[in-house]
Amino acid sequence: MARTTRREFMLGEGSGTGSGPQNVHVGVGPAHPAMHGIIRIEAELDGEVIVGAEVEIGYLHRAFEKDCEQGGWNNAIPFTDRLNYVSPLINNFGYASAVEKLLGVDVTERCKYIRVIMSEISRICDHLTCVGASAMELGAFTVFLYMIKAREFLWELVEDVTGARLTISYGRVGGVKADLPDGFAEKTLKALKQTREVLDEVHRLLTGNRIFMDRMVGVGALSREETIGYAITGPLLRAVGVPYDVRRAQPYYVYDRLEFEIPTQKDGDNYARYLVRMAEMEQSMRIVEQALATIPSGPINVDFEGRAIDPAAYVDQGKQGKTEGLLLVPITLSPNLEGQQRAAHRRVNVADKRVVLPPKETAYGSIEGLMNHFMLIMEGYGIRPPAGEAYVAVEGANGELGFYVVSDGSDRPYRVRCRPPCLPPVAALHRMITGEMVADLIPTFGSVNMIGGELDR
Amino acid sequence: MAILAELQRRFGDAIVEIHDHRADHTAVVARDALLAVLAHCRDDVALAFDVLMDLTAVDYLKFPGREDGPRFDVVYHLYSITHNHRLRLKVRVDEDDASVPSVVALWPIANWLEREVWDMFGVRFEGHPDLRRLLMYEEFVGHPLRKDYPISRRQPLIGPAS
Amino acid sequence: MGVGSFFTGKLDEAIGWARKYSIFQYPFVTACCGMEYMATACSHYDIDRFGAGLPRFSPRQADVLFVVGTISHKMAPVLKRVYDQMTEPKWVVAFGVCTCTGGFYDNYATVMGIDTIIPVDIYIPGCPPRPESVIDGLMKLQDKIAAQAQRY
Numbered sequence: 001m002a003r004t005t006r007r008e009f010m011l012g013e014g015s016g017t018g019s020g021p022q023n024v025h026v027g028v029g030p031a032h033p034a035m036h037g038i039i040r041i042e043a044e045l046d047g048e049v050i051v052g053a054e055v056e057i058g059y060l061h062r063a064f065e066k067d068c069e070q071g072g073w074n075n076a077i078p079f080t081d082r083l084n085y086v087s088p089l090i091n092n093f094g095y096a097s098a099v100e101k102l103l104g105v106d107v108t109e110r111c112k113y114i115r116v117i118m119s120e121i122s123r124i125c126d127h128l129t130c131v132g133a134s135a136m137e138l139g140a141f142t143v144f145l146y147m148i149k150a151r152e153f154l155w156e157l158v159e160d161v162t163g164a165r166l167t168i169s170y171g172r173v174g175g176v177k178a179d180l181p182d183g184f185a186e187k188t189l190k191a192l193k194q195t196r197e198v199l200d201e202v203h204r205l206l207t208g209n210r211i212f213m214d215r216m217v218g219v220g221a222l223s224r225e226e227t228i229g230y231a232i233t234g235p236l237l238r239a240v241g242v243p244y245d246v247r248r249a250q251p252y253y254v255y256d257r258l259e260f261e262i263p264t265q266k267d268g269d270n271y272a273r274y275l276v277r278m279a280e281m282e283q284s285m286r287i288v289e290q291a292l293a294t295i296p297s298g299p300i301n302v303d304f305e306g307r308a309i310d311p312a313a314y315v316d317q318g319k320q321g322k323t324e325g326l327l328l329v330p331i332t333l334s335p336n337l338e339g340q341q342r343a344a345h346r347r348v349n350v351a352d353k354r355v356v357l358p359p360k361e362t363a364y365g366s367i368e369g370l371m372n373h374f375m376l377i378m379e380g381y382g383i384r385p386p387a388g389e390a391y392v393a394v395e396g397a398n399g400e401l402g403f404y405v406v407s408d409g410s411d412r413p414y415r416v417r418c419r420p421p422c423l424p425p426v427a428a429l430h431r432m433i434t435g436e437m438v439a440d441l442i443p444t445f446g447s448v449n450m451i452g453g454e455l456d457r
Numbered sequence: 458m459a460i461l462a463e464l465q466r467r468f469g470d471a472i473v474e475i476h477d478h479r480a481d482h483t484a485v486v487a488r489d490a491l492l493a494v495l496a497h498c499r500d501d502v503a504l505a506f507d508v509l510m511d512l513t514a515v516d517y518l519k520f521p522g523r524e525d526g527p528r529f530d531v532v533y534h535l536y537s538i539t540h541n542h543r544l545r546l547k548v549r550v551d552e553d554d555a556s557v558p559s560v561v562a563l564w565p566i567a568n569w570l571e572r573e574v575w576d577m578f579g580v581r582f583e584g585h586p587d588l589r590r591l592l593m594y595e596e597f598v599g600h601p602l603r604k605d606y607p608i609s610r611r612q613p614l615i616g617p618a619s
Numbered sequence: 620m621g622v623g624s625f626f627t628g629k630l631d632e633a634i635g636w637a638r639k640y641s642i643f644q645y646p647f648v649t650a651c652c653g654m655e656y657m658a659t660a661c662s663h664y665d666i667d668r669f670g671a672g673l674p675r676f677s678p679r680q681a682d683v684l685f686v687v688g689t690i691s692h693k694m695a696p697v698l699k700r701v702y703d704q705m706t707e708p709k710w711v712v713a714f715g716v717c718t719c720t721g722g723f724y725d726n727y728a729t730v731m732g733i734d735t736i737i738p739v740d741i742y743i744p745g746c747p748p749r750p751e752s753v754i755d756g757l758m759k760l761q762d763k764i765a766a767q768a769q770r771y
Contacts, residue, residue, distance in 0.1 A: 057591065057592065058590075058591060058593060061592040063601065063608065065577075066608050067608070102479065104479070228507050228508060229507075229564055231508050231564065231566040233508075244538050387521075389478065389481070389483075390478070390481060391543075393510075400510065402510060408519075409521070414515075415515045415516075417513045419510060423569065428566075456592055
């Protein structure tokens with residue numbers, strides 16, 4: 001009797017296997033251990049081979065677009081944090097840029113550099129999480145622990161700047177919430193050094209690892225034509241050899257002044273996506289280093305030169321109406337719970353007071369600041385972009401992150417549409433997994449890096 | 458602006474309106490000509506819009522000046538990798554005849570994007586192979602992103618309604 | 620107090636002590652809070668110190684259901700089903716403000732707190748909660764487990 005090979009057995013071709021009408025339907029998700037994110041895949045299996053798949057999403061639909069229409073233009077910022085919650089800073093800046101385009105304002109040089117630095121740190125965090133989680137699902141738990149350790153170094157930086165670890169709400173229409181803290185550059189360089197060490201270790205653990213390669217090489221591949229037809233951007237598009245990156249194609253902020261490469265691969269399989277992500281992290285670190293070396297000091301500091309005073313006295317004087325000149329004084333109240341030991345973050349934004357929210361220290365510490373805040377937040381006041389529409393794309397961690405905003409000339413957005421970078425790959429997921437084995441679903445899903453908040457909004 | 462002039466020259470009256478607000482090339486297309494214009498945009502060598510970046514809709518029910526006009530705009534954002542340029546095409550539809558020809562045959566991604574627009578706005582796509590809700594569940598009644606759908610109207614599957 | 624109740628009282632204490640240090644959790648991760656859940660579970664914050672390091676991804680093998688992240692109306696039946704599949708004794712932790720009250724997602728899509736669907740033992744607020752507050756919540760859960768009347 002002829003021996004049935006494993007492959008024949010799986011494909012139902014050998015003796016005693018049968019084929020055809022015995023297909024089994026397996027529902028994977030929405031709550032499944034190897035699915036980081038909630039999504040349902042209804043797979044039709046012939047033996048162990050997936051012959052058809054249906055993907056269902058929407059389990060994390062949180063009405064982002066409807067919520068944005070309810071408040072002022074700046075009130076949408078916290079909702080954008082929670083779109084791609086692994087790299088919220090990029091969402092903040094993308095949305096802010098779209099509103100700025102609608103308003104026709106340009107942010108200051110220093111602010112642009114800060115946005116670039118924080119975006120790239122976010123991108124590294126995103127790739128770390130993606131690679132770490134998908135490696136964990138293949139059994140490489142060590143890699144996951146290492147990657148999260150590296151992410152923790154970067155999150156400490158994010159926390160220093162924004163006051164929060166994850167949902168940071170740091171972007172503002174017309175600027176950012178606060179300036180970089182003292183000693184940020186040194187801390188960043190140190191964190192990047194530590195991150196590089198972790199990436200080195202991970203390279204040694206994964207790149208070339210037999211088990212990892214077996215699960216990744218040639219698995220989940222998508223052709224170039226299909227990738228483009230499904231409007232897939234970001235690492236997945238670069239993994240099929242198309243060097244499209246919004247940062248290079250339509251440079252925004254100061255990306256045209258910084259040197260970086262766009263890593264590409266040819267095969268378009270999971271392994272190529274992994275290599276692209278690993279290489280991109282290195283490029284992001286290069287960008288951060290260059291930006292830190294060339295960041296200008298902004299005009300923003302001019303407003304805030306002066307003597308430091310005790311915050312209690314500052315508030316007292318404000319209450320007594322002695323407000324003249326107070327706006328020009330930096331106060332020593334810290335947003336980061338370090339009390340009075342630390343210099344207050346200075347203000348970074350455009351000069352136009354009718355656009356930018358005042359810093360928190362000012363809003364709570366002086367009557368002018370409070371009035372300024374009030375006038376921007378109160379219903380019927382606030383930012384009023386002229387009626388019209390604008391689309392702005394930035395390079396999110398998963399590809400082109402677009403915001404399409406429509407204004408009717410009032411103080412709240414008429415329509416905010418987010419072009420989610422991870423919806424196209426998930427829409428094409430059934431193409432990637434059909435014809436593969438059922439176990440290959442896991443690494444393919446991992447390499448897609450689906451983020452529920454952004455996918456379902 | 459060259460793209461818009463070219464489209465106008467080629468399609469004449471089918472291009473209802475063009476504008477360049479904030480340097481975003483935008484053309485409003487008549488619904489009958491939509492498929493022809495989109496196919497031309499994709500296949501013409503000089504345009505070569507090979508990516509349908511985004512497909513969405515806007516409900517203009519409460520927009521000043523549009524209260525009586527066509528209620529929905531279906532918005533297509535195109536991008537060309539070859540030429541690195543963008544174009545926004547819009548088509549206006551009325552509430553009682555809210556349907557647009559489907560472009561799934563041109564770009565496969567339109568399948569999900571059109572399902573989402575149907576789900577959120579109730580605009581139908583003629584010729585779509587499988588027009589079901591994408592984000593909400595089948596039991597859900599109404600289209601939540603319409604301006605007349607109150608944000609807090611819940612339709613829970615289990616648990617209390619309030 | 621009879622001799623019998625003295626012994627069962629001591630036995631309760633012993634079982635409570637054992638149970639509080641062998642928490643097998645089922646992380647029902649849906650959204651943003653999952654990132655902080657990951658951070659808490661990994662080496663930096665290390666919840667293994669509390670005997671809760673090993674997640675079980677089968678509800679039948681888990682004691683504590685961690686509901687991490689927003690629950691939408693589409694997801695609610697799934698959550699209920701996972702909860703029903705868990706065996707007694709079981710506890711539920713609402714991780715993050717969305718699971719406690721719905722948070723700032725007050726709209727047509729989201730459930731206003733998971734306690735409208737399943738009973739909750741510990742609420743950990745925050746959007747998302749920092750790992751420190753997660754650990755605080757975990758320790759409160761341990762106290763609750765140790766102090767309650769044990770069924771066995």
